[in-house]
Structure formats: C-alpha cells, structure tokens
Amino acid sequence: MKHCLAAYCSVYKVAVVLQKFIKGLNSIVNRLALAIVILIFCGIFIFPLFHDGENTKAVKSELQQIGIALGKYYQENNKWPSSGGRSVAEALAGEGEAKAFYSHERLDPEGRFIDPWEKPYRYFFSNDACAVQSAGPDEKFADGMNVGSDDYWYAPR
Numbered sequence: 001m002k003h004c005l006a007a008y009c010s011v012y013k014v015a016v017v018l019q020k021f022i023k024g025l026n027s028i029v030n031r032l033a034l035a036i037v038i039l040i041f042c043g044i045f046i047f048p049l050f051h052d053g054e055n056t057k058a059v060k061s062e063l064q065q066i067g068i069a070l071g072k073y074y075q076e077n078n079k080w081p082s083s084g085g086r087s088v089a090e091a092l093a094g095e096g097e098a099k100a101f102y103s104h105e106r107l108d109p110e111g112r113f114i115d116p117w118e119k120p121y122r123y124f125f126s127n128d129a130c131a132v133q134s135a136g137p138d139e140k141f142a143d144g145m146n147v148g149s150d151d152y153w154y155a156p157r
Contacts, residue, residue, distance in 0.1 A: 056152075059116055059134045059136075059152050060152060060154075062104070062116075062121075063121075063132050063153070063154035064154055066121065066154070069092045069102035070088070070092070070156075071130070073092060076099065080130060085113065088121075089107065089111055090111065108120055117134075117136070118139075119134070130156070131154065132155075133153050136151045137150050138150050
C-alpha cells in the first residue's frame with residue numbers, strides 16, 4: 001500500500017508540475033497573440049497616419065496646384081474647362097496663345113495629367129466649385145458605394 005501511495009504522490013507531483021508548465025505556456029501564448037494583434041493594429045491604423053511617402057506628398061501637392069489653377073481658370077474665363085482629362089490639361093497648359101495656368105511634369109499618351117501612380121486625375125465641376133481626385137496607390141477610383149480609402153481629393157473652399 002505504501003508503494004501505491006508513493007507512486008500516486010509521484011504521479012500527482014508530476015501532474016501538478018505539468019499543469020503549471022502548461023498554464024505558463026498558455027499565458028505566454030496568450031501574451032504573444034495579444035502582442036501580434038497590437039502590432040497588426042498599429043500597422044494598419046497607426047503607421048499610415050505618420051507615414052507620408054514621396055508619392056503621397058507629391059499627389060497632395062499636385063492636387064492642390066491643379067485645384068488652384070482650375071480656380072484661376074474659372075476666374076479668368078467665367079467657366080470651367082470642358083469635361084475630360086485631356087481638355088482640362090489643354091486648358092490649364094494654355095494651348096496656343098491661351099494663358100497657361102499650370103504645367104505638369106507627367107502626361108499619359110492621351111495628354112492627361114497623371115498622378116504618381118500613373119493614373120489620370122479625375123475632375124468634377126459644378127456651377128461654382130470643382131474637385132480633383134487621384135485613385136491613390138491601389139490605382140482604383142472610388143465609385144458610388146465603393147469608397148476607396150486610399151483615394152486623394154482636393155476641393156478648394
């Protein structure tokens with residue numbers, strides 16, 4: 001009976017040690033999982049707030065310059081350029097003897113201003129306002145219910 005009791009105590013002690021080891025391991029795994037979730041959260045939501053790449057800075061500057069040039073064009077001509085990227089580019093570049101309002105470094109083969117990701121800008125005109133849109137890094141424009149979180153906009157106030 002003594003041998004059974006001693007064997008039982010030994011097995012019990014091993015079981016307790018194993019249980020503590022597993023509990024500790026489980027705690028470490030939980031902490032690692034939490035750390036991974038926090039890193040992913042920071043990578044998705046926090047890092048982009050503080051990281052402005054060269055393309056992002058360029059597109060913000062270009063949108064503002066194009067928007068200001070469109071405003072000046074409207075003030076001088078009392079109308080917006082004809083719709084379409086090529087018409088806007090021609091109007092702002094001052095084709096022929098017309099006054100130039102803006103000069104852009106990048107043009108696509110059709111003569112439209114393009115963003116740093118080589119997609120043409122989009123232009124929206126109303127009676128007295130305009131907006132300029134870049135598709136952003138994913139190179140897809142937000143349309144209707146498809147709201148692109150990486151699109152860039154400029155609309156003068």
